[in-house]
Amino acid sequence: MAGYILKRLISAIPVLFGISIIVFIIMAMIPGDPATAILGSYATPENVEKLNRDLGLDKPMVQRYFIWLGNMLQGDFGRSFSLNRAVLDEVLDRFGATLILAGTAFVLCSILGIAAGVVSAARQYGLADKAITFAVLLGISIPSFFLGMMMILIFAVKLRWFPVSGMWPIYGARDLPALISHLTLPAFALAVVATGVIARLSRSAMLEVLRQDFIRTARAKGVHERSVIWRHALRAAMVSIIPVLGVQAGFVLSGAVYIEMVFQWPGVGRMLVGAILKRDILLVQGGVVFVAACYVLFNIAVDVAQSLLDPRIKT
């Protein structure tokens, strides 16, 4: 097992290396340079040239890449010029917020999605199945940013049950209840689409399992139906559900960009959008590499979890 994990970790290195090259080239190719973005109306060639020199952007591209890579390998991600702050500090701050949001949404969509899928499969073609299928279809079809805006209108502006935006209250304690009240709307808005996808796939995975012989055996032995479904069938179905969860985790993480914009969540997605618009090269590069590394690690973790659950998967 340890060997398998190590092998997977080593294979991630070229992936990250490739990502660093791609994001660097994209940022170098993208029209409009940081100096122009900073100077706006005042971007005369003369001013741009001077500012580029101050920002260290006058060196050749290849040289710049290796300076960046070398610094990064020593843990120095550089300094964001648009925020005037060390890139790594900013990314870590922001990534924590994204993890809280995406993590909560992920737990929500996993629990709700699997539960809905299981109930749906257990009552195939029944009223519950039809209702859930309808709700799931609706959930998948609504863009999350629109849903988020509607949730703000209803639950924050009209009913005033939750705050509109942000992660912490401006005044008052920064404690768990405060966090939960700020987190509820964005986490649900973010979870909806993934819940739908997970519910649909859980349903078909469960239906597959429910047709198998060991289920019939269990029922023949007189095991209670609830136990058959939730204990015997679900455990077997999890093997095909877990990879879906892994993929959905990626979607939740990337979907967080929209939700963070709508709810002004101080996460890494909103940071990256702002950084791209301001052509804050180091912040974009550092942020993307960091998120990519986390995503790669998470995928490895999913594969490991799957191989633990299903001994048939060779390590």
Place this chain on the structure above:
Amino acid sequence: MTLLKLTRRAMLAAGAATALVLSPLMASAQTPSDVLIVGQIAEPKALDPAAVTAVNDFRILMNVYDGLVRYKDGTLEVEPSLATSWDISEDGTVYTFNLRDGVIFHDGSAFNADAVKFNFDRMLDENHPYHNTGPFPLSFFFSAVENVEVVDDMTVRFTLNAPYAPFLSNLAYPTGLIVSPVAVEQHGAEFGRNPSGTGAFKFAEWRSNEAVVIEANADYWDGAPELQAVVFRPITDANTRTAEMLAGGIDLMVEVPPVALSEFQGETYTVHEQAGPHVWFLILNAKEGPFADVRVRQAANYAINKEAIVNDVLEGTAAVAAGPTPPAFAWAYNESLEPYPYDPDKARKLLAEAGAEGAELTFYVTEGGSGMLDPIAMGTAIQADLQAIGLTVNIETYEWNTFLGEVNPGLEGKADMAEMAWMTNDPDTLPFLALRTNAWPDQGGFNSGYYSNPKVDELLEAARAATDQAERARLYQEMQVIVQEDAPWVFVANWKQNAVTSDHVENFSLQPSFFLLLDDVTKN
């Protein structure tokens, strides 16, 4: 079986717990009564006035710092601030300022002539020990400054390399605000997060991506502010900003999207409007193609229904522009100027005279950008108006930074017209950078449409060298008449900045400078 029961029980418990946890929150959303919460459009970059360029950041800075001079309330004319008076030499190159006595920076150090010299040397002198706390992107506002001398403790002298009339208004601009040398020495590159000035409010706290908090400076030389503190919250999404205002999460909201204004009718809110030193125009390529003929340029000015654009597309958040200088520069604006009327028949006649009927035009449109208002909808309306007089207009749309990269180097060989907007602090800036012959892109200017009129060049050079405001005003007014007639641009709109305040907020007004001044505001 047990599993499901457990789940039910757990869900009930979880639900109850959530309700318990949330119940006190409903009541605690209120903020202290003498603290103003402002909904900003973005996280500031830094609170170092020499290092920032965005209006968004200026809105905070103007409350924390003072300059040697400032704009008189409600105008764009300068008045004394940290300098109590000044003399300008005959030839307009030497400015001597007498400084205000007894002013103390928030960090406790004294404001004096050395502090002023430190500020400008830091920005302008590459060998200054704290020049590395930059970069200072707008330092060219003071590129005419040759040196700054300390005459005595309370007198400072600026020598310019040539007469440069906008110098005083540039000092009133945020780039000219005075920071505490002691704080710069103490914090170095981190000064932008640990600011110290002489202003009505002093910096208290910056929570990244959440809020910047400033607190009243009880010792402010111009009278302590009424508010105890101001909190600036960055809320980039305009819809979310509107929702926060409606939900009571903020007391003051800037840059209200036109479509959201209707939400704030009624007694609970006050909508504020103020025309600013902004002009939205179309650059016309006067070097080649149909617009090389002045009659076609004038035809475009007649053909475009500017009233419809400001009233319908922009929902009244802008006024029709008459010429290159915004009316907000009241002292330099030519009141006799009338906007080109909407007259498609006259436009068709001019086109026919020029033999340009049915010409095909390439039109650069941007998706957004500072001061660009609603560029796609405006571009589409303009396209329709020009097509109504028989011109074929092909729109090409670009993201803002890409757009600037296409437009700033000049339109030659690429396009016939392009959208553009400028917001400036002196009537000199825009025409000097974008209408002179010596400001063609190949010479480092922004005259992307290659307009050239020797008389205009002469007037602008003379206005820059004049130190008498009345004389400058006369020159600018003459320039405006010629430029309107020559029509190097289509003059479209002057943006009215807006803001909404809740009924708790009093004594608030917007400034034509677009700065946000909060020292007189109260909240009950």
